[in-house]
Amino acid sequence: MGYLVGLGVGVGLLMVWSGLTAPPRVHDPHDRRPGRLDELLARAGVDGTTARGLLTVCVLCGLLGLVLALLITATPTVALVAAAGASYLPLAVVRSRAGRVAEERAAAWPEAVDHLASAVRAGMSLPEAVAGLGERGPEPLREPFAAFARDYQASGRFSESLDALKARLADPVGDRVVEALRVARDVGGGDLGRMLRTLSAFLRDDLRTRGELVARQAWTVNGARLAVAAPWIVLALMSLQRDAITRFGSGTGLVLLVVGLVVCVLAYRLMLLIGRLPREPRVLR
Helix, strand or coil: CCHHHHHHHHHHHHHHHHHHHHCCCCCCCCCCCCHHHHHHHHHHHCCCCCCHHHHHHHHHHHHHHHHHHHHCCCCCCHHHHHHHHHHHHHHHHHHHHHHHHHHHHHHHHHHHHHHHHHHHHCCHHHHCCCCCCHHHHHHHHHHHHHHHHHHHHHHHHHEEEHHHHHHHHHHHHHHHHHHHHHHHHHHHCCHHHHHCCCCCHHHHHHHHHHHHHHHHHHHHHHHHHHHHHHHEEEEEEEHHHHHHHHCCCHHHHHHHHHHHHHHHHHHHHHHHHHHHCCCCCCCCC
8 A cells, every 4th residue: 555655646746747847838829729727727817837737736636635535544435535525626726716816807897997998088009008007907907917018018019919918818808808909909999988988887887786696695605515515524524533434435335425426516516507697708719
């Protein structure tokens, strides 16, 4: 058993090292669209991390969970369940961060659009107006717009800098703003300021309505999450007692754990599907 544990930890560390030291890919507008994990990392604002690196961290966490559960419980069936939960933990953290960043940016977009409309009305050029959000814009949106300013200063290519900004934002509102700025830059747009002010009013109404709905359903969602987590909290407490947890080491115990895990996952996904608020798709990406 000791050799297997050492081999598993060594393979996990090797995979993490290869994932973290891999050179980043150079952005090419002709490349295929980013995958779901790449978009998730972009929404979470995790720079310098690739989908392969995230998966590698998930594998390492699963191996660590397996080793720790074996050392504590000495029950392989329980250790496998612990490894599955530990491997999902990094992905859950990234998803939670992506949701938090999305909420912060959604609350900041009306103010950012107002800044753009004011800058356009004051006669500033479009690159100056967009780059100015990196210094004077809302705090949650400053980093991607500051990166746009650096890209534009380095290349002087407005369209390519907008493409990089859109990829960093990974947001449907950002897609609309970027495409409106692109059209105004290419063919001229006398109604750009009016369109931005209309978009700002629409975003404020949508944000207020969504906030009311989230506040009303928060207690239901939290209750469902607690109901799903309760059996596994009890199992974690039972793992501290060797006599009680070894009963799950048999084939019947394994079937019970697997069935319970599948039921909890399906119930949790169903709860998310029922309680999910509709989100605007990225049509203009």
